[in-house]
């Protein structure tokens with residue numbers, strides 16, 4: 001019901017005594033309220049008139065307002081506290097997501113990650129509020145009230161003592177049933193989120209192939225599954241509310257019956273009987289209040305666990321690279337037995353290569369041969385399953401998932417992302433302090449001259465702004481890399497894949513001189529890059545088929561000859 005990890009949230013533990021004190025105070029004013037109203041009624045029953053009951057009536061109103069004031073401050077305090085924690089949790093979550101890089105989004109699904117960060121955190125906020133207010137009230141308030149009833153009339157307290165554990169047992173049993181259903185509801189929500197985002201991204205492809213109707217149906221079925229799961233959870237939640245209402249009403253009625261009989265036989269006086277009877281519903285109220293919000297608690301618990309799972313993911317961000325690397329003629333990088341094995345058995349196997357100085361290395365192979373896998377490991381976004389790196393002949397490094405290495409690298413992935421913002425901000429991505437002159441220069445080299453001339457640097461691009469073509473986006477990525485002066489290790493994954501061959505050749509002429517004083521890894525399908533590279537790594541289905549210059553491979557490597565023949569078409 002309550003995740004123990006919740007109590008490990010920063011700042012929560014030292015707030016607990018305050019929340020407990022407020023719960024005790026609340027119970028005391030409830031007892032005061034019952035005391036005064038019972039006294040006022042007894043006084044009037046005895047025919048002493050309203051005047052004699054005035055002090056008790058005033059006492060009742062003071063307690064009544066006291067209860068509301070305590071409640072108000074308690075809720076305000078909890079609202080503020082839960083809000084602050086949720087803001088911190090969201091910041092921590094996003095920080096972690098950025099540290100873990102694209103691997104997390106691909107494993108968890110972007111839609112599910114987005115809903116965890118948005119509605120998930122909101123659910124956690126509600127969860128914190130409910131746990132801190134209702135759970136503590138449910139434990140403390142009935143205890144204090146029970147103590148008062150024991151003092152006033154111990155016989156009445158027996159009914160309360162017997163029925164409370166029964167209600168709790170019912171609540172726990174139904175709680176277990178609801179928990180399983182809520183987990184299934186949460187899972188279907190995650191599937192729906194991923195499915196929806198996926199369809200949104202692929203909407204043009206779906207339209208193009210006339211599959212949008214099928215997909216709309218598939219989304220309908222996924223959302224139906226979510227609806228059914230939600231209704232199942234709600235039905236258990238409602239059943240638990242009903243069960244508690246039933247038990248508490250039954251207990252109060254039983255108590256009223258016994259009190260009535262004892263009053264008639266003169267075994268008890270009116271004042272204690274009235275006070276015990278008024279306190280009885282208050283005794284069950286916190287439990288009923290908790291049951292009515294139980295469903296929200298389950299949602300919050302699942303979301304909290306999802307957030308925690310991300311936060312607890314080992315980011316393995318190492319500190320093995322001592323400082324950002326500026327690649328020089330003397331630098332070297334050795335990959336030893338580097339292997340990446342995905343769960344499906346694919347990946348790449350035993351890459352052994354040493355790169356010395358300012359070299360341009362091509363990674364070539366058919367689709368699915370492992371080019372991106374190797375580049376992802378070199379970028380530090382993915383950790384090798386085995387093998388290691390040796391940087392500048394120093395000790396072995398098990399991963400390049402390292403802050404200093406990331407600061408040294410410009411990575412141009414297959415699909416560039418353009419952020420919602422100005423063209424200037426998007427171009428100056430790695431170098432936010434670059435001048436307009438430097439930005440325009442980089443844009444010119446990447447073939448964006450016309451775009452900059454026509455629209456200027458302030459034009460808004462990305463979501464909500466002007467749409468760029470695939471080729472323009474790729475040029476933006478290239479310009480970003482050209483502009484970055486401090487990062488002279490360049491990783492390019494099919495950098496000109498979205499361009500037509502004429503434009504590609506034109507841009508290539510601009511790109512080549514910029515690759516000269518850098519360490520470059522370039523994954524490509526295109527033949528024309530290969531003669532310009534210093535070294536070529538040839539991959540086939542995750543296996544290295546050869547490493548050497550284009551010329552030697554062409555002369556000596558049968559697989560490379562076959563590949564080149566296929567590329568020539």
Ligand SMILES: Nc1ncnc2c1ncn2[C@@H]1O[C@H](COP(=O)(O)OP(=O)(O)OP(=O)(O)O)[C@@H](O)[C@H]1O
Pocket residue numbers: 106342343344346347365366367368369370371372373374
């Ligand atoms: N995250 C992943 N989980 C499981 N398998 C993966 C993952 N990423 C890639 N693979 C598999 O590993 C193999 C190599 O994929 P990779 O993307 O590295 O190839 P590639 O040579 O870059 O292909 P392309 O030229 O089409 O981009 C493929 O069989 C692919 O299906």
